[in-house]
Amino acid sequence: MIESNNCDSCPWRAKYDNNPKSFLGRLWRWHIKFCPGWKNYMKTLDDEKRAMVIDKYHIRN
Numbered sequence: 001m002i003e004s005n006n007c008d009s010c011p012w013r014a015k016y017d018n019n020p021k022s023f024l025g026r027l028w029r030w031h032i033k034f035c036p037g038w039k040n041y042m043k044t045l046d047d048e049k050r051a052m053v054i055d056k057y058h059i060r061n
Contacts, residue, residue: 007041016057029057 016025
Protein backbone atom coordinates (compact mmCIF):
# COMPACT_ATOMS: atom_id res chain seq x y z
CA MET A 1 0.00 0.00 0.00
CA ILE A 2 1.39 3.40 -0.99
CA GLU A 3 0.76 6.10 1.54
CA SER A 4 0.38 9.61 0.27
CA ASN A 5 2.83 12.20 1.47
CA ASN A 6 3.40 15.83 0.80
CA CYS A 7 7.13 15.78 0.09
CA ASP A 8 6.56 17.43 -3.31
CA SER A 9 4.77 20.37 -1.69
CA CYS A 10 6.58 20.48 1.66
CA PRO A 11 6.96 24.09 2.86
CA TRP A 12 10.36 23.29 4.38
CA ARG A 13 11.53 21.82 1.07
CA ALA A 14 10.40 25.04 -0.62
CA LYS A 15 12.45 27.02 1.91
CA TYR A 16 15.49 24.93 0.95
CA ASP A 17 14.80 25.43 -2.76
CA ASN A 18 14.53 29.21 -2.29
CA ASN A 19 17.45 29.58 0.12
CA PRO A 20 19.44 26.46 1.05
CA LYS A 21 21.32 28.35 3.74
CA SER A 22 18.19 29.47 5.61
CA PHE A 23 17.52 27.89 8.98
CA LEU A 24 14.44 25.95 7.81
CA GLY A 25 16.20 24.99 4.60
CA ARG A 26 19.11 23.51 6.52
CA LEU A 27 16.71 21.86 8.95
CA TRP A 28 14.84 20.22 6.07
CA ARG A 29 18.10 19.00 4.52
CA TRP A 30 19.18 17.46 7.83
CA HIS A 31 15.70 15.99 8.37
CA ILE A 32 15.60 14.00 5.10
CA LYS A 33 18.59 11.95 6.24
CA PHE A 34 16.36 9.90 8.53
CA CYS A 35 12.75 10.80 7.66
CA PRO A 36 10.74 7.63 6.90
CA GLY A 37 8.25 9.67 4.85
CA TRP A 38 11.05 10.99 2.62
CA LYS A 39 12.46 7.49 2.19
CA ASN A 40 9.04 6.20 1.16
CA TYR A 41 8.61 9.16 -1.18
CA MET A 42 11.92 8.37 -2.86
CA LYS A 43 10.81 4.75 -3.35
CA THR A 44 7.69 5.92 -5.20
CA LEU A 45 9.68 7.88 -7.79
CA ASP A 46 10.67 6.33 -11.09
CA ASP A 47 14.40 5.93 -11.72
CA GLU A 48 14.75 9.10 -13.79
CA LYS A 49 12.92 11.33 -11.29
CA ARG A 50 14.80 9.75 -8.36
CA ALA A 51 18.12 10.46 -10.09
CA MET A 52 17.08 14.08 -10.63
CA VAL A 53 16.17 14.50 -6.95
CA ILE A 54 19.41 12.87 -5.81
CA ASP A 55 21.40 15.17 -8.07
CA LYS A 56 19.46 18.31 -7.11
CA TYR A 57 19.81 17.76 -3.36
CA HIS A 58 23.25 16.12 -3.45
CA ILE A 59 21.99 13.03 -1.67
CA ARG A 60 24.52 10.29 -1.01
CA ASN A 61 23.33 6.73 -1.40
